[in-house]
Amino acid sequence: TQSTWESIFRMPPKQAKNAKDTKTKGKVPVKKPKDGAQGGKAKKKKWSKGKVRDKLNNASLLDTVTYEKLLSEVPAGKSITPSGVSERLKIRVSLAKRALRDLHTQGLIRLVTMHHSQVIYARITTA
Numbered sequence: 840t841q842s843t844w845e846s847i848f849r850m851p852p853k854q855a856k857n858a859k860d861t862k863t864k865g866k867v868p869v870k871k872p873k874d875g876a877q878g879g880k881a882k883k884k885k886w887s888k889g890k891v892r893d894k895l896n897n898a899s900l901l902d903t904v905t906y907e908k909l910l911s912e913v914p915a916g917k918s919i920t921p922s923g924v925s926e927r928l929k930i931r932v933s934l935a936k937r938a939l940r941d942l943h944t945q946g947l948i949r950l951v952t953m954h955h956s957q958v959i960y961a962r963i964t965t966a
Contacts, residue, residue: 897931901938905930909938914947919960 898905905928913924924935939960942948948960 897925897929899931899934901930901934909942910947913939913942914962916962918951919948919962921958 901909908928909924912927913919916923919939921932921935921939924930924939925932928935930938936958939948939958943950943960947963949963951959951961953959
């Protein structure tokens with residue numbers, strides 16, 4: 840005599856559908872992809888190397904042409920910084936800092952503010 844609980848929740852054993860299924864024990868065979876076909880397999884995420892900046896080939900010494908350009912163009916600028924001079928004249932920032940210090944001692948530009956990381960100069964205005 841079976842209890843009601845067993846008759847409700849007891850499941851019959853699984854039956855094999857044909858002779859092939861008895862060999863694989865009811866498991867569905869996995870199909871292998873042919874000749875490099877990936878099927879539904881997701882590709883691994885590739886991380887980007889980041890943006891690559893072009894190497895700047897700025898001059899480390901002033902030649903006569905660049906020095907003449909420095910004397911004529913730079914004192915006419917409204918806001919003069921070493922980074923701006925470096926970009927315009929294609930010279931290194933360390934060289935631009937020294938050149939601006941030299942222009943300041945000559946009295947061609949005036950010092951606006953000095954900070955340990957950035958120095959800002961301006962043109963001399965006659966009022």
